[in-house]
Amino acid sequence: MPATRTYRPVTLGTLADQGMAVWAWCNGCFKNGAVATSTLIARLGRDFPVPDVGARMRCSCGSRDIETRPNWPDNLGVITRPTDARTHSYSCIARESGAESRSALGVAN
Numbered sequence: 001m002p003a004t005r006t007y008r009p010v011t012l013g014t015l016a017d018q019g020m021a022v023w024a025w026c027n028g029c030f031k032n033g034a035v036a037t038s039t040l041i042a043r044l045g046r047d048f049p050v051p052d053v054g055a056r057m058r059c060s061c062g063s064r065d066i067e068t069r070p071n072w073p074d075n076l077g078v079i080t081r082p083t084d085a086r087t088h089s090y091s092c093i094a095r096e097s098g099a100e101s102r103s104a105l106g107v108a109n
Helices: 012-017 037-044 050-056
Strands: 022-026 032-035 066-070 092-096 099-103
Touching (some): 012 037
Antiparallel strands (some): 022 066, 092 099
16 A cells, blocks of 8 residues: 655745745736745735645636745756647736736636
8 A cells, every 4th residue: 555645835925025926827827927925925814834825816818727835946957838829918907906907817706
């Protein structure tokens, strides 16, 4: 019987301590971008797991199917790239207290 591995996903606080942002990717339209951890911590708290942040976001295309991961340094090489990345804009709309404002990605209410 194989050993069961358990792990705790990285939290927003851990990324903030390392000066790292969160990378978010819309699976609906392939928009993507880095979101400052300070913005996310203000809404979700330091202990919020990074993989779960996407469930709290909404893209400007209307999709809530958003993946999130740490925004690793560029020197690691290409991690993921859509075939049509150059045809999409890289901003989504954040809904904050009923008003819409532009940001790299939006945390949905």
